[in-house]
Every structure is written in C-alpha cells, then in structure tokens.
Amino acid sequence: xxxxxxxxxxxxxxxxxxxxxxxxxxxxxxxxxxxxxxxxxxxxxxxxxxxxxxxxxxxxxxxxxxxxxxxxxxxxxxxxxxxxxxxxxxxxxxxxxxxxxxxxxxxxxxxxx
Amino acid sequence: xxxxxxxxxxxxxxxxxxxxxxxxxxxxxxxxxxxxxxxxxxxxxxxxxxxxxxxxxxxxxxxxxxxxxxxxxxxxxxxxxxxxxxxxxxxxxxxxxxxxxxxxxxxxxxxxxxxxxx
Numbered sequence: 001x002x003x004x005x006x007x008x009x010x011x012x013x014x015x016x017x018x019x020x021x022x023x024x025x026x027x028x029x030x031x032x033x034x035x036x037x038x039x040x041x042x043x044x045x046x047x048x049x050x051x052x053x054x055x056x057x058x059x060x061x062x063x064x065x066x067x068x069x070x071x072x073x074x075x076x077x078x079x080x081x082x083x084x085x086x087x088x089x090x091x092x093x094x095x096x097x098x099x100x101x102x103x104x105x106x107x108x109x110x111x112x113x
Numbered sequence: 114x115x116x117x118x119x120x121x122x123x124x125x126x127x128x129x130x131x132x133x134x135x136x137x138x139x140x141x142x143x144x145x146x147x148x149x150x151x152x153x154x155x156x157x158x159x160x161x162x163x164x165x166x167x168x169x170x171x172x173x174x175x176x177x178x179x180x181x182x183x184x185x186x187x188x189x190x191x192x193x194x195x196x197x198x199x200x201x202x203x204x205x206x207x208x209x210x211x212x213x214x215x216x217x218x219x220x221x222x223x224x225x226x227x228x229x230x231x
Contacts, residue, residue: 042117042204042222043156088155098169101220103148103155 006089010108019076021107023089024069030094032065033101034074037086046074046087081113115139117223119205125229131193134226138186138207144168146220147180147190148204156204162188195230202227 007022023032031050035043049056049065049072056063062075076083086108090101118137126132138145143164148156159178161168165185173180177196182188192199202225 040224042224043206044222045219048219090155098161100158100161100169103157105153105155 006087006104006107008107009105010110012110012112013079015079015081015111015113017079019079019083019109019111021074021087021089021109023072023074023104025072025089025091025104026070027091027093029067029091030099031092032063032072033090033092034061034063034072035088035090035103037088037106039085043088076109079109079111081111083109084111085109117205117207117221119203119223119226121226122224123227123229125231126195128197128230129194131191132195132228133192134190134203134205134228136188136190136205136223138188138205139209139221142207142209142221143185144208144210145182145188146204146206146208147188148206150202150204150225152201159190159203192228195228197230200228200230 005024013019029051031048033048034046036046037043047058047061047063049063051067060077065072086106088103088106090103092099092101117139120135124132145162147159149159150156159173160170160180162182165182178192180190204222204225206220206222208220
C-alpha cells in the first residue's frame, strides 16, 4: 500500500504565486523525498529531508518535515509556468527496509501564465 | 552522463499476450528498480536489484511478471500473460549505491515504457 498521501490532489495558481503541497505518511521514516514528473516523462528528484531535519531549502523550494504529525510540505515560491507538473512525496524507512521508496498519489500543479 | 534508457516507449498489446521492457541504467549504478505507475497514482515498486541479485520483489505479481538482471547491468521486465489492469507506465530507475541519505545516492528515473492492454 502507498504510504504518502498528498494534498491537494490538484492545484491551479497564477504565475508568480506560491504553491504549497502537503504530504502525510503513516509509519516512522528515515527520510522523505520530493519528486517532480512532467507529463509523459520520468520522475526527477527535487529534494531530500532527513527525519532529524525540520526544514530544508533548495532554490525556490522549501520543504518542512514534522515527524510528530507525520507530515511534510513542499513550498514552491514565485512559481513559473515551467513548474507545471505532478509532484510526489516518497518516504524511506532506511537500510533495514532496503531503502525502499514508497510514493504517494501526487499533487497535480498547474501554473497559469 | 547518459540517463536511464528504456525501450520501447510505447506498446499496445491484447490481453493474454506477452510483452518485454528493457532498461539500461546509468553506468556504474549498482541498484536498479522497476516501478509500475497506473494513471493518476504514484509509482509502486515492483522489484529492486542490487547488482544482479534481487533485494525486494514482494510486490511483483510473480504469476505473470518476471524480471532479470543477468550481468548486473541491463534489465528486462516481462509480463506474460498480460491483463487489462496491467495498463500502466513501467519506470526503470537506478542508484549508484544502496541508498540512504549519503550524497550521490539520488535515484534517477528513465522516461518510462507506456503499456496499453486492450
């Protein structure tokens, strides 16, 4: 069964606005990762946050992790039309579980220009 | 650095027929994954190889799906016989090492092989 659940399922915003996507999961984790998937393409790794980290930044991306609530959020600031894609969170429980990544169902983001 | 290569990109078959997908991971990557992504869902791991050994195939429907990575490089995923519910994108991915949070252990995905079973 899939571990992560993204919210919202779909999001439509204007270029320049910020986009926030949320992910909830069920078990303890070693790390949580976010991926982007453009239509008809493979997944691209965006950012990884470890279970002992609370916030991480990469360019226009900001990820937070709250292990007490078993949730994470991905914020894309100053969105661009090129950010239009599906975004997935994926959790890993660590070496004991083969570092297997379990993906959520994703959030479809549409940025209108 | 060349990415993960997959073929064919698209395949349409009738139910009960067979199909095979091929994957060439990034050179030097020891770990190889096959994921199944049904439309509107996130990818689901089918099988994970470490070199030519299977690490995890717990979600592989072994009555109809098989995969191999004989020389620890290329891999083939086969479905025989195919069912309508097998319609999905089959994503191959690779990683240099075992994973975890060590820098350089990012998973790289191929473009996927789109299967339609009619």
